[in-house]
Amino acid sequence: MLQPFLCFFCLGEDGMFISVFRIWSTKMPNFSDLLSVFSVEQLKDISCKWVILGHSERRHVIGEDDQFIGKKAAYTLSQGLGVIACIGELLKEREEGKTFDVCFQQLKAFADAVPSWDNVVISYEPVWAIGTGKVASPQQAQEVHVAVHYWLKKNVSAEVASKTRIIYGGSVNGGKCAGLAKEEDIDGFLVGGASLKFVSSQPLGLICMLGLTLFYASEYTMSLACEMNS
Ligand SMILES: O=C[C@H](O)COP(=O)(O)O
Numbered sequence: 001m002l003q004p005f006l007c008f009f010c011l012g013e014d015g016m017f018i019s020v021f022r023i024w025s026t027k028m029p030n031f032s033d034l035l036s037v038f039s040v041e042q043l044k045d046i047s048c049k050w051v052i053l054g055h056s057e058r059r060h061v062i063g064e065d066d067q068f069i070g071k072k073a074a075y076t077l078s079q080g081l082g083v084i085a086c087i088g089e090l091l092k093e094r095e096e097g098k099t100f101d102v103c104f105q106q107l108k109a110f111a112d113a114v115p116s117w118d119n120v121v122i123s124y125e126p127v128w129a130i131g132t133g134k135v136a137s138p139q140q141a142q143e144v145h146v147a148v149h150y151w152l153k154k155n156v157s158a159e160v161a162s163k164t165r166i167i168y169g170g171s172v173n174g175g176k177c178a179g180l181a182k183e184e185d186i187d188g189f190l191v192g193g194a195s196l197k198f199v200s201s202q203p204l205g206l207i208c209m210l211g212l213t214l215f216y217a218s219e220y221t222m223s224l225a226c227e228m229n230s
Pocket of ligand 1: 112129130131132169170171172190191192193194226
């Protein structure tokens with residue numbers, strides 16, 4: 001379950017995990033990191049387990065490139081957190097028949113940067129489906145997932161291809177996931193907007209969200225105050 005604001009709550013085998021997607025690429029932020037919010041070290045402090053990287057908002061709104069995303073992935077893994085590696089094409093790219101090329105290029109950037117795929121989940125998120133209500137058809141998603149598995153087998157290893165989970169994101173909700181879930185290569189979902197309804201209906205989710213918001217707001221205020229006093 002992935003909230004678009006401060007942090008996300010992911011349901012895993014052992015329960016609910018925290019995940020975020022605005023991280024610095026190193027321990028101390030450099031200029032390129034200024035539009036991100038968290039250091040990986042902060043996330044470890046709050047027992048965060050996952051970082052979402054390569055999300056369309058970071059690629060197409062903030063302007064993060066493949067190399068920078070790869071750098072963040074490598075640093076995240078080096079600190080013991082897992083990476084949800086997002087890939088996906090724009091509508092124009094799909095219409096031009098470039099879906100696989102775009103996804104493979106984004107995958108290669110992750111492959112070039114990460115030392116191991118043990119703690120990586122790939123999320124196929126067609127940009128035209130994110131937050132639009134236009135979910136990819138099971139066939140559209142399945143063919144990309146199959147291609148991603150094949151790419152991993154050819155370019156990384158058969159073992160990584162068989163072990164790496166590939167989830168789908170883009171306007172998924174309880175009603176729309178049933179058909180997608182039947183496809184053999186779709187291993188789960190990255191849920192954005194629909195998770196807001198879930199968390200807002202869960203007392204624990206609301207308390208966590210409020211607590212973390214207050215915590216980081218006070219940290220930020222303190223750091224601003226320190227800067228002004230120095
Ligand atoms: O950030 C979340 C994913 O990109 C999917 O979002 P969505 O389910 O609102 O389309």
